[in-house]
Amino acid sequence: MAKGKKKGMRGRAGRMQGGRGSGRAAKGQVRLWGRHAVEAALRNPRRQHRKLWATLEGLDSLDGELPPDFPLERAEVTDLARLVAKDAPHQGLVLECAPLDDLLLADVLSSKDGRPLVVLDQVTDPHNVGAILRSAAAFDAAAIVTQDRHAPPESGVVAKSASGALETVPWIRVVNLARALEEMAEAGYWRIGLAGEAEATFAEALPTGPVAVVLGAEGEGMRHNVGQHCDALARLPISDAMESLNVSNAGAIALYAIATRQ
Known part of the structure; x- marks a missing residue:
């Protein structure tokens, strides 16, 4: 995730449609939540990202700007609560991605x-x-x-x-x-x-x-x-x-x- 102005990130988020989730990650994927965990995963070149659900406040908290074609969906706090474990502190950010490759x-x-x-x-x-x-x-x-x-x-x-x-x-x-x-x-x-x-x-x-x-x-x-x-x-x-x-x-x-x- 390259450094950039947060204003542009908010603009793209505003054009997204509100989303709702099933509470389960797609097969073979994991869901990460919270600003530090999500931001670190976005910056990790070893990660393959599937989708980011975020509130406007959550996006604003990220330090950097997502690529223009990043799979991003605007969500409300209640939507995100259905994507994560019960009472998980998601801080307005939920990222679905592939597990990291095995290391030797x-x-x-x-x-x-x-x-x-x-x-x-x-x-x-x-x-x-x-x-x-x-x-x-x-x-x-x-x-x-x-x-x-x-x-x-x-x-x-x-x-x-x-x-x-x-x-x-x-x-x-x-x-x-x-x-x-x-x-x-x-x-x-x-x-x-x-x-x-x-x-x-x-x-x-x-x-x-x-x-x-x-x-x-x-x-x-x-x-x-x-x-x-x-x-x-x-x-x-x-x-x-x-x-x-x-x-x-x-x-x-x-x-x-x-x-x-x-």
Whole structure:
């Protein structure tokens, strides 16, 4: 989406007809909503866009101008409510587009830039995955890695929680997480699994080289087999008054510790 004056965007929107939706995305498509998620997807050259529904206020909030032939339909707030999940904060913007193409772990590992990786072991809550993507973008992680199963699909909830990071942080889906961890080790990554029962703190376990942080599922934690493929297990030194942290908060703290290590 090229930079441009918002006035021209409003003019094109005014010539569109009001639209209503079925509440379901077309087959093989996903719907994204909210200004940050939609704007990031519009700017992403890897995205194939099918249609944008928008209120005049929603269009006015976008930073840039749509191409002249972009499939755009003017809508009212009540129309957009039928296009998204119940009570979803769409901010006057709903974009239907194709899912992003699959990416390969080997492509990320071959860059050898030393940026951290975030590995999610059966983290299924889309809000948590989206929040982890946002932290990964904030702390310049190379990618997040999940199984292709036992992980949420790309969705509007993930995109909204990621606040645009879904478009900028590679999301690698693998068949076998243990094998993926072996590939990371071969590429020079030190694999640290976060576990509340570990003796060492995360800071004590941090090496000087590339790190892959492994986060377990909400509630159940990391699976035994995945933990066996870590070089170290470590805990975050939280107060005894709290048993554990939300997985997305733990991921953000770990990424901050990596970014600020001496």
